[in-house]
Amino acid sequence: MAKVQDSTPKERYVPNGLKFAFGGLAGMAATCVVQPLDLIKTRMQLSGGGRTSFVVAGEIVAREGFVALYAGLSAGLLRQATYTTTRLGVYNWLFDSYKERHGGTAPGFGIKTALGIAAGSIGAFVGTPAEVALIRMTADGRLPAEQRRNYKNVVDALLRIVREEGVLKLWRGATPTVSRAMVVNAAQLSTYSQAREIFAKRVPDGITLHFCASMVSGLITTIASMPVDIIKTRIQNAAKGESQLVVVTSLLRNEGVLSLWKGFLPYYARLGPHTVLTFIFLEQFNAAYLKYY
Template structure:
């Protein structure tokens, strides 16, 4: 084998850019299918406002079961899946494509570069995923309203059609600024910290499920703390009947509920983000391995 052949044989295989998007979206959809109850619980707690200052996630969960039954935890699942099919596909595919390009052309990116990649990919994914995000917030919030005030969307497509018809197509991008802001924080923290934690733990752990889970647990905690204030603002902006700005919502929360209200629902959020981060990256790693095995 010539020098050129040896170099080609030694060069690690990479996944095609289009497959990064497909695998990323699939991993996200698999993950949200498991953690949807925690996501719904988090949303309900964020929408309680001053009245829910002392509410516990156990109490809110009991109220959901009492009023809506166990299946109430899966309201909005169709919207959550569509959100991952758009937002998840965009953010994970974009990040992995940029990471692979940087690694091949400039070497392994450093931590600040990883964060920057996460921020860019998060903004890209969030913009295309905003309509599904609006539908998801509306659907998961519906059960807390009196029966006569509920929107009663039957599924995500019914929600998108009715929102467009009743409120105008631009409503599908209501809170897009807040969604993009949150996604930039979430993905900068999540994708950057996961990649960095994985790299730091690799010398001490075998490259397998335990390593992926440990790195994802670290990334999940960092993401929860960093993103929760932005997430609360985004949720309230998108659930509002009339358009309102992020600044107005932020000021209102601090004045009426106190600054620590920006971290309300901390544990339900981590109960969603922690497992979601673990599941998404574990599924992502396994799907990547499966693709390389099948195509080898």
């Protein structure tokens, strides 16, 4: 009697290496869209005044030109190529590994949060040098001409930091950077997955679903992560020799606790769409791979 072949279709999957690559490419594509918001957020976090994001944006365009809104783009792309590649790749790998070990059962909210923390901390450490370069390049235009660092691009920034300050300065502010990433990813990756499951019952699958889940995720992530983010920004932009403790105490003493949420609007306006675009691009890359390969 002839042996009957199993007609059950095999589950298709994206190889681990491509999960990392697609994560980085998705983040880089999203950064090209939201880079001006990142620059405005950084300028507001470094400013001692109470100016709105619209005023800051207007001043940048008036003094430095429209192209200045994309200052530091090369550093932003390198940050995504290192940080986002690592964090999304590690998260997806850990997520799939959990499902394999538990008979295809997806992890619950608590496990998702733990996976996000692990992925975020690893990605942040890898991406800290690009983060330092990004903060300095986006902040440069607010300084007097004689005090500007005038980095030509991210490669020039990294080489000059090593040459002028030492290789360890590439990881300046690594502790708050990793702490921020742990908070961001614990909130972002877990709440995105959870919000998507909730909205899926009411919203059809597609860009609308991704948008709703991402904006909810972005709001929660913004509230939770901004204090760590502004401390990280101040430390990474600090002058040579200025200790991290001095930077933090000076911030709280001179500007108050509420300054920890300075730049909330551009931060959220950047994080929400960036999350939307990143996941949309990521899912499109995955879908294209499964369709054609």
